[in-house]
Amino acid sequence: MDNNIFSFERFLKVLKYDLKMRVPAVGTMFLVLLAMPHVLHQLMDFGNSFPEGQRFDIYAAMCVIFVFYIPFKIYSAFRQKHELGSFIMLPASSLEKFASMVSISLILVPAAFMLSIYLLDAVLVLLFSSQYGTFVTIDYMVLFRGAVGLFSIIGAAILGNVFFKKAAPAKTLLCILTLAFLWGVVISGYIYNNLFADGNVDIAVLQLKAETVESITAVVYFVAAIFFYAFTYLRIRKIQIS
Secondary structure, eight states: OOOOOOHHHHHHHOOOOOHHHHHGGGGGHHHHHHHHHHHHHHHHHHTTTHHHHHHHHHHHHHHHHHHHHHHHHHHHHGOOOHHHHHHHHHOOOOOHHHHHHIIIIIIHHHHHHHHHHHHHHHHHHHOOOOOOOOOOOHHHHHHHHHHHHHHHHHHHHHHHHHOOOSSSHHHHHHHHHHHHHHIIIIIIIHHHHHHHHTTTHHHHHHHHHHHHHHHHHHHHHHHHHHHHHHHHHHHHHHHHOH
16 A cells, blocks of 8 residues: 555545554543642542642643653554554555544543543532632633644654654653753753843843743654654664565
8 A cells, every 4th residue: 555645535544444443442541630730639649629729730731641641652552563564554545544643642532531631620629619619711822832732742752652662651761751851951941041141130021031031941842753753753664664
């Protein structure tokens, strides 16, 4: 089959297959991470308030852990020779398989998890208003930065999953931390020093410059993620035709 051909009908078949046969592998972790913030609060701080800001921070951490874990568990076939053969034999092009992988890892499963977090939080606020107070809300800028971060993390995870055979999550995480360290210390440090070289200590100016650094960082993470997804597709295509 020509790997450059994309058929929406075949893509849907692959997507349905992945949803039915692969996605249930993350079901247990889905439920555990969904319930963990509330269970831990009741065990460690029973009866006391669970503020909105604290809940948001914990929910964000649960999301990062979950989205990073998704590709390694759902698409573990890449690290197991006998299962990799079944992946290759699926009657679909590498582009269709890649599109299904990205749809599930980047959109469908993360969206289901985040929606479940919000719905569970809303139910608990209604049932236990004395503890939970108000509903969790998200600032648009925080949402945008979070989306860029998740886009990058998921891209790195699916790339690490198709490249590493053993200890793929640990190796991928090590690579992410290394790249983040290099960016933070070498490149961000250089940009920061240049932006603040004039010695202006006006709060408004400092805030504007800090936002500039954050914006540059977001762009770099986004561009890096594009390369992660591109390399993943090339890897899948190589496996498909080898």
